[in-house]
Amino acid sequence: MTNGKLINGKLINGKIVDFADVVIVYDNFPAIAGATFTVASGEIVLLQGPNGAGKTTLLRACAGLLPITRGTANVLGCDLRSDRFAVRSRVGLLGHANGLYQDLTVLENMLFWSRLVGATRSDIDQAMSAIGLASRLSQTRVAHLSAGQRRRCALATLIVRRAQLWLLDEPHAGLDAQGRDELDRTLRTARDSGATIIFASHEIERARSLATRSLTVAGGVVTST
């Protein structure tokens, strides 16, 4: 009897991410030189390490954006070596950019992303409520929002897209203290709603208080901390 659960018809043995001896060669450079780790459902995992260590590469690989050169890599039950495109619709990656359209309002941005994935208006309302985006902001153009509000709006699009694995690269960057607190609350709410989160951060103290576990990335090698 295997312990696990079905996600989109695929059995996940409690492991949302399962990397074994993964090597990723990018522009003739081994950006990841041996990554072995797992992430279980519902975890919030911190990736820590110096600049250029491979944190962003690891997040992009988990999103199916980079080909795996060697090793075995499974995300949400999808084998990234045989079909890295299959996982994309089920993960949400947010880098330093928010992926929002500045000339559109918050609601129009949400409507755009919801149409792409076939989500309903009630999905949008739920996402905006969960993220704490007040209804008065829904008609505000993104260009007029603060950095924190934009970040929360971007996270709301991940909820609308029903992303099961959130991959966040420096989510606290550019936010003031209030924005960071709001973001942390948002991520905990998302975790409580069933999302699994992996995030890279340089703000170790704040990130550790948020994470349930941390991994250290150094020289392309991943170790548990």
Add this chain to the structure above:
Amino acid sequence: MNKISGVRRVVGAVLIKDLRIEVRSRVVTNQVLPFAGLIMIMFAFALDNDDVLQRVAGGLIWLATMFSLVVIVQRSFAIDTSDGALDLLRVAGVDLSAVFLGKAIALTMQLLVLDVVLVAAAFLLYQVQVSAVGFVLLVTCVIFATTGLGFVGTLYGGLTAGAKGRETLLPLLLLPVMAPVLIAATRATEAAFGSGGAVTSEGWAWVGLLAVFAAVFGLGGTLAFGPLIDE
């Protein structure tokens, strides 16, 4: 069936998004249209001869269209790359062929508006004339030419979207590829205007070439856009 409705949904979302942003930012109406109009006026000053202007009006309309196209394409992809939305579309597993079609239709619609203004400017500035049959040829020519330009512009816009120096790279790549459209659309428009003794019936073969161009780049773009963006 689900695949088709999914493609329709994405095409519609991208089309509405691009047009809504244009309506709100008014880049085409406030910047590109005056730019194209200025090209027409500057040519009128430079040539300063009604006979010559009437003879070359077709070419001037399409030259102004193509220069303006470069500006519109750069704007069209700038809105997707300025905050990383294009990258997120890839990550979201959205059908990029549908994104191509949505952006190409939005671009074609903007070009149609531009061409209506340019043709009107040609009537006003160059005093060209057109018969009823010539008008049908002109409308058909504009539809096929702008459709082809919409497809090729979107394809090359996507190709250069993430490249360094894309502002200069795009016209370098795009203008040579558009040469067949420039030639065919100019000949068809001259036939519609009856410039230099051209007969209207001579224009239909050129319209056929424009239709083939649109079909080739429509199909090629739909197939190639996803892999190009993904790389």
